[in-house]
Amino acid sequence: MHHLKISVVTVCYNAASTIERCIQAVMGQCYSNIEHIIIDGGSTDGTLAIIEQYKDTVARVVSEPDKGIYDAMNKGIALATGEVVGMLNADDVFAYEHALEDIARAFEDNSTVILYADLNYLKPNGLVLRKWVSGRYKHGMFSKGWMPPHPTFYCRRDLYKQLGNYRLDFGTAADYELMARFIHLKKSPVFYLERVVINMNTGGVSNNSYTGRAKVLFLDLKAMYKNRVKYPLIALILKRLRKIKQFF
Template structure:
């Protein structure tokens, strides 16, 4: 491993992902980045997922297979196993990092984000005022230094939008989100990111920014839906 590069921890969460987990593991192993660790948290799969993981266990820093309370419980478990000084990124089964930023040039930045292909659609993440209204950053292209939040960060009160809640809390903290135009990932369609739960999203906004922003967010969602109908 190149000790001059910041440590990168790739946390892969999976449940019954035998059809896609190998692609994610292989693409992570083939990253052009030597100073990395791979953590896999499996939710007690019964479809052969663990047999695939075992094929690569010599190249995996840590993995476990046990029942959990959902994707964010699994992500919290992975976070707890990561080194304090590492950059953390989360992938689901079928996701992959297409191109990493040059971390040797970003070492002073605590949060780095890029863009995500979801199927054939490119999602350009933004961290302006819109992050107060909706989840405008996907975790597949979000690198966070564990040192800024040592404890597992995801609230299980939000089964769909715990990542949105964490993103908003980071935004409120004033820590800069640094956009790197060279940073791209791919997210498999149909994951938790595809689930829409407006009531939960509005609860997150209200908790973090108050009733006014919750009202603005409901208008924002209505306008988005109206635009998509056209």
């Protein structure tokens, strides 16, 4: 069952407090055919010394300056040799030890091109802050503000060759833009794995400035127009409202 290779790309920068937990989360998976690639932005805080301790389990490590997180993800995709690629943020972990096994099983069925699942946001004390239950996708849902949680997004590597990588001109919305392009615009077949696959650790309250928030909204909107999402302004509002629902 373990013949399908999955490449897990972790992008990090000065992540000394979390990178070990992330590497151990990959090591703790029951699935054996995993290629863990770490793209580091040139950390100065001891991150690399921690990664070095795991050099037998981490397949590739690159440490150099980059043009931000999505540039680093693109580097990881370029180095990946697995049939399937997914991203695991430095402060995220798999929610259970059979997560990659379940993902691989879905891809064994050749009709699966893209997979997404559910995600929990954890507070620093380990309790669940928000539950992101994705729900089954039907075409047109992007126009209702829907998107899958990016850390649960896995796809066949050749899809990046066909449809392109993360676009740096979309800033913080690059992951949304890519998923809208792959799923909504290009109508790639998707599979919903109805389980919490990733636990995302929230490092407390994000102190977004108003200008920062406005820019995020603008980039989301730009991504919606680019990928022909209907009624982008309504979709933008609904996308924001969906987040609130996750707290209850």
